[in-house]
Amino acid sequence: MAQDFRLRCPLPxxxxxxxxxxxxxxxxxxxxxxxxxxxxxxxxxxLDAKHDSAVxxxxxxxxxxxxxxxxxxxxxxxxxxxxxLAVYGTVNDLAMAGARxxxxxxxFILEEGLPIETLESIVHSMREAAGIAGVELVTxxxxxxxxxxxxxxxxxxxxxxxxxxxxxxxxxxxxxGDAVLxxxxxxxxxxxxxxxxxxxxxxxxxxxxxxxxxPPISALLEAGIEIHCLxxxxxxxxxxxxxxxxxxxxxxxxxxEAAVAKCEAVxxxxxxxxxxxxxxxxxxxxxxxxxxxxxxxxxxILKTHETTASLIGTVGNRGPGLVxxxxxxxxxxxxxxxxxxxxxxxx
Amino acid sequence: MAQDFRLRCPLPxxxxxxxxxxxxxxxxxxxxxxxxxxxxxxxxxxLDAKHDSAVxxxxxxxxxxxxxxxxxxxxxxxxxxxxxLAVYGTVNDLAMAGARxxxxxxxFILEEGLPIETLESIVHSMREAAGIAGVELVTxxxxxxxxxxxxxxxxxxxxxxxxxxxxxxxxxxxxxGDAVLxxxxxxxxxxxxxxxxxxxxxxxxxxxxxxxxxPPISALLEAGIEIHCLxxxxxxxxxxxxxxxxxxxxxxxxxxEAAVAKCEAVxxxxxxxxxxxxxxxxxxxxxxxxxxxxxxxxxxILKTHETTASLIGTVGNRGPGLVxxxxxxxxxxxxxxxxxxxxxxxx
Numbered sequence: 119m120a121q122d123f124r125l126r127c128p129l130p131x132x133x134x135x136x137x138x139x140x141x142x143x144x145x146x147x148x149x150x151x152x153x154x155x156x157x158x159x160x161x162x163x164x165l166d167a168k169h170d171s172a173v174x175x176x177x178x179x180x181x182x183x184x185x186x187x188x189x190x191x192x193x194x195x196x197x198x199x200x201x202x203l204a205v206y207g208t209v210n211d212l213a214m215a216g217a218r219x220x221x222x223x224x225x226f227i228l229e230e231g232l233p234i235e236t237l238e239s240i241v242h243s244m245r246e247a248a249g250i251a252g253v254e255l256v257t258x259x260x261x262x263x264x265x266x267x268x269x270x271x272x273x274x275x276x277x278x279x280x281x282x283x284x285x286x287x288x289x290x291x292x293x294x295g296d297a298v299l300x301x302x303x304x305x306x307x308x309x310x311x312x313x314x315x316x317x318x319x320x321x322x323x324x325x326x327x328x329x330x331x332x333p334p335i336s337a338l339l340e341a342g343i344e345i346h347c348l349x350x351x352x353x354x355x356x357x358x359x360x361x362x363x364x365x366x367x368x369x370x371x372x373x374x375e376a377a378v379a380k381c382e383a384v385x386x387x388x389x390x391x392x393x394x395x396x397x398x399x400x401x402x403x404x405x406x407x408x409x410x411x412x413x414x415x416x417x418x419i420l421k422t423h424e425t426t427a428s429l430i431g432t433v434g435n436r437g438p439g440l441v442x443x444x445x446x447x448x449x450x451x452x453x454x455x456x457x458x459x460x461x462x463x464x465x
Numbered sequence: 466m467a468q469d470f471r472l473r474c475p476l477p478x479x480x481x482x483x484x485x486x487x488x489x490x491x492x493x494x495x496x497x498x499x500x501x502x503x504x505x506x507x508x509x510x511x512l513d514a515k516h517d518s519a520v521x522x523x524x525x526x527x528x529x530x531x532x533x534x535x536x537x538x539x540x541x542x543x544x545x546x547x548x549x550l551a552v553y554g555t556v557n558d559l560a561m562a563g564a565r566x567x568x569x570x571x572x573f574i575l576e577e578g579l580p581i582e583t584l585e586s587i588v589h590s591m592r593e594a595a596g597i598a599g600v601e602l603v604t605x606x607x608x609x610x611x612x613x614x615x616x617x618x619x620x621x622x623x624x625x626x627x628x629x630x631x632x633x634x635x636x637x638x639x640x641x642g643d644a645v646l647x648x649x650x651x652x653x654x655x656x657x658x659x660x661x662x663x664x665x666x667x668x669x670x671x672x673x674x675x676x677x678x679x680p681p682i683s684a685l686l687e688a689g690i691e692i693h694c695l696x697x698x699x700x701x702x703x704x705x706x707x708x709x710x711x712x713x714x715x716x717x718x719x720x721x722e723a724a725v726a727k728c729e730a731v732x733x734x735x736x737x738x739x740x741x742x743x744x745x746x747x748x749x750x751x752x753x754x755x756x757x758x759x760x761x762x763x764x765x766i767l768k769t770h771e772t773t774a775s776l777i778g779t780v781g782n783r784g785p786g787l788v789x790x791x792x793x794x795x796x797x798x799x800x801x802x803x804x805x806x807x808x809x810x811x812x
Contacts, residue, residue, distance in 0.1 A: 137579040142609030155585060156605060159592045164568075164603035172603035174568060176627070179524025185570035185623055189608045221511075221521060223532035225621040227574070232484040238502060245506045256511035256519035258503060259621075261536045262489030263810065269614040274572040274606075276532055276623030280523070463610065 140458025144353030217279025487805025491700030564626025
């Protein structure tokens with residue numbers, strides 16, 4: 119997700135020392151690395167907009183541009199594989215800017231010794247996903263690294279989407295009073311990957327939620343919903359996404375924990391493993407910040423795409439940068455950023 | 466380079482078996498993989514144009530879009546590093562479509578345990594290169610993989626460039642009679658990397674030619690030179706680039722071997738190591754196919770950027786797909802595609 123470069127927060131320096139897995143986990147350590155290293159180096163108006171995609175004017179039109187690299191392990195999992203993830207993950211970052219996904223690039227890093235059959239399956243899956251998402255893969259690259267210097271396949275995709283002239287979606291537009299909507303139940307992707315990797319057996323009743331998100335976004339736009347901001351929930355889950363928005367928009371966010379849907383298998387797995395489902399990764403869910411007068415209509419539209427969509431909270435002006443979840447008995451707890459992802463290499 | 470997906474040639478299937486280093490070497494095995502797997506999966510008008518970048522219409526303008534992943538080993542070498550390579554490599558693919566490089570994305574795959582100082586040096590180098598090339602890095606992503614599943618740093622960059630309304634550069638425009646110009650001496654990048662990696666000592670008098678190529682291309686365009694096609698010489702060197710054009714344009718190409726400049730260190734290293742300099746990788750050189758009446762003027766312009774630029778040959782209609790080099794005594798030899806790169810992980 120493009121957001122990996124656009125985060126900005128007053129955290130201790132990450133410089134010195136070595137890279138740890140948590141530096142790629144979507145939490146506090148990744149933010150610190152970005153804040154201390156990448157943002158000062160490359161700071162410009164596009165990065166500073168802190169958006170899932172950079173939006174640029176080209177002639178009379180506007181495009182969104184984003185990139186994401188996929189290193190998920192294992193390569194294949196219930197409900198998807200690295201190829202499907204590499205297409206949907208990037209088209210979803212475009213959709214979060216209100217952009218119609220149009221063109222993709224793909225860069226493969228193959229490890230010597232990878233069975234060509236495996237690559238064929240992945241490419242087949244990418245083609246299918248691209249067809250469903252309505253994007254064309256227009257340019258690509260293949261590199262091979264020696265055995266033991268990679269891990270089967272890594273894929274980078276970059277994407278270009280077309281942004282309608284009336285669309286203005288960005289963290290800067292989030293304002294007190296905005297309704298916070300969640301597009302569906304959380305945690306399927308993260309628990310599925312964890313379960314397959316660790317042989318926990320939950321995946322027999324569970325599949326990744328990996329899916330393209332342009333259809334519901336497009337429906338919201340067509341209905342004239344005043345969308346202020348969108349954010350897909352990937353590494354670090356719902357809680358991390360809300361933290362980013364709260365920090366970048368300088369607002370407080372308050373949600374009702376009971377309003378966040380979880381399927382039974384996810385709830386059970388989180389209970390047993392001691393995980394907080396609000397921090398578990400997703401690959402087909404997003405949060406939408408909409409004008410309060412449009413909240414009800416927006417929820418109706420989201421429910422036609424995913425029945426578990428819900429209104430989970432509101433934006434306030436108390437405690438800028440803070441995200442608060444009220445539990446079933448009304449007790450609030452602060453949803454802070456974790457230092458890293460509960461599970462590495464989830465996407 | 467985008468060309469990795471746009472090659473098409475009647476070669477034996479590469480399916481079955483496993484990925485080998487040569488599948489990423491820019492030669493026959495890579496072409497076979499692309500021909501049998503990637504092209505049938507993703508075939509569309511953009512890929513089929515067989516260009517270094519895909520060129521798309523956006524509103525009233527046109528953009529070029531390309532991607533490349535960098536896995537060079539070692540990360541630092543005389544004249545550059547993976548960061549500089551990741552910026553110039555991609556802006557050069559844009560320039561080869563006659564596009565002014567404008568926006569870059571960057572996706573990092575970091576290996577657990579990488580010293581953060583190393584990453585800082587690379588990011589610093591990318592910033593400097595982006596400044597020189599006149600591009601903004603507008604979106605990015607960071608992933609971390611476990612120790613032993615990567616190799617320090619891999620970088621993907623994708624780029625967007627703006628294409629002037631009058632620009633029409635593509636293999637399809639290459640025609641018999643075209644002059645073939647070479648923008649400077651060959652082999653510096655490949656021999657430098659090889660020398661550092663193998664401890665051969667040539668690098669004391671040698672640096673990579675890694676450089677941005679938009680300035681000379683821009684000068685040619687501004688002078689009104691009728692450019693039919695451009696191709697930067699990377700993996701597989703001059704011989705592979707000419708083979709691609711000969712195949713994709715359905716023409717024969719004939720060059721004078723003596724007209725291809727080599728610096729003394731490259732000539733000596735190739736002599737000692739038994740390498741053919743025409744196949745050694747470059748990162749700051751290109752071949753230009755121009756209308757014969759503009760050859761002289763184009764050469765003058767190229768020489769103001771690089772004194773070793775030269776007119777090396779012509780396009781004929783004999784032997785479509787064949788590239789022929791005439792030696793110092795007039796004897797011709799066929800420059801065929803090699804099965805892979807003479808040296809893996811050169812870029």
